[in-house]
Amino acid sequence: MRPRLSVSNLREALRVQVLAAALKHVPFDGWTWAALERGALESGRTRADAHRAFPDGAREAIALMCALGDARMTQAIGQSDLSALRFRERVAAAVMARLATQAQARDATRHALAYLVLPGQALLSARLLWHTVDALWRAVGDRSTDFSFYTKRATLAAVYAATLLVWLDDTSDGLAVTRAFLDRRIEGVMRFGQARAKLGEAVGRLPDAFALIRRLRRAL
Numbered sequence: 001m002r003p004r005l006s007v008s009n010l011r012e013a014l015r016v017q018v019l020a021a022a023l024k025h026v027p028f029d030g031w032t033w034a035a036l037e038r039g040a041l042e043s044g045r046t047r048a049d050a051h052r053a054f055p056d057g058a059r060e061a062i063a064l065m066c067a068l069g070d071a072r073m074t075q076a077i078g079q080s081d082l083s084a085l086r087f088r089e090r091v092a093a094a095v096m097a098r099l100a101t102q103a104q105a106r107d108a109t110r111h112a113l114a115y116l117v118l119p120g121q122a123l124l125s126a127r128l129l130w131h132t133v134d135a136l137w138r139a140v141g142d143r144s145t146d147f148s149f150y151t152k153r154a155t156l157a158a159v160y161a162a163t164l165l166v167w168l169d170d171t172s173d174g175l176a177v178t179r180a181f182l183d184r185r186i187e188g189v190m191r192f193g194q195a196r197a198k199l200g201e202a203v204g205r206l207p208d209a210f211a212l213i214r215r216l217r218r219a220l
Contacts, residue, residue: 015053017043019064022050027107031058031115059124062112066128069101070135076100077139088186090140095160095182096175098136099167110168133157159185 022039029035033050036057040050054060076097082090102109116125133156142152162185167178 011053014045014049015064016068018045018050018053019061019068022061023065023105023108026105026111030111031062031108033057036061058115059121062115063124063128065105065108065112066132069098070132072101073098074135074139082140087140091136091156092179092182092186094136094139095163096179097139098132098160099164099175099178106168109164113164113168129157129161133160136160 018036018039020039021042022035025035025038029038036050036054037047040047040053043049054064073094077094080093080097082093085093115121116128130153133153136156137152144152159182163178163182166181167175170178172178
């Protein structure tokens with residue numbers, strides 16, 4: 001006999017289903033109830049189900065999109081053999097894997113970033129970015145618990161945010177432009193395995209990750 005699904009599992013399945021269908025409407029309707037309700041209807045649900053799935057609306061839907069992307073990246077890296085790569089190459093591979101999770105929702109991602117720089121969304125933006133860079137480091141085997149735990153994540157946050165902006169408009173074969181940019185950023189600002197002081201100096205020279213994302217508002 002099949003195990004019964006819990007209420008929480010059924011709600012999570014509803015959320016994932018509605019979000020997946022809504023993503024193609026976001027480029028036209030934005031992260032709005034209209035997009036979420038369209039996703040619910042196309043999933044064989046009702047408009048009310050969209051509100052049950054995401055009581056907090058766009059904030060909750062965007063957070064789920066990011067969480068799913070982080071989980072898919074972690075799974076992809078876990079199934080890859082990165083043993084022959086240098087540590088910085090593993091980080092680059094993880095970043096590219098994370099971007100790949102959004103490949104079919106690039107415009108929805110662009111609108112999500114524009115939403116996240118609106119007044120009042122700073123805490124959500126910081127939380128989602130933190131979760132992503134933390135997932136990236138953990139995926140490549142980082143187990144640090146000392147000062148470097150924070151400096152590594154602060155450094156990668158700036159690198160990831162800048163690379164994300166390049167990726168949004170990259171039409172090159174195999175995302176060659178994005179990968180080249182990422183490699184240059186890693187080479188220029190990340191110093192894996194160096195002393196704490198040098199890591200701290202590197203962080204001090206980095207641009208603000210969210211200031212980079214704010215450029216999207218002027219592009220939309």
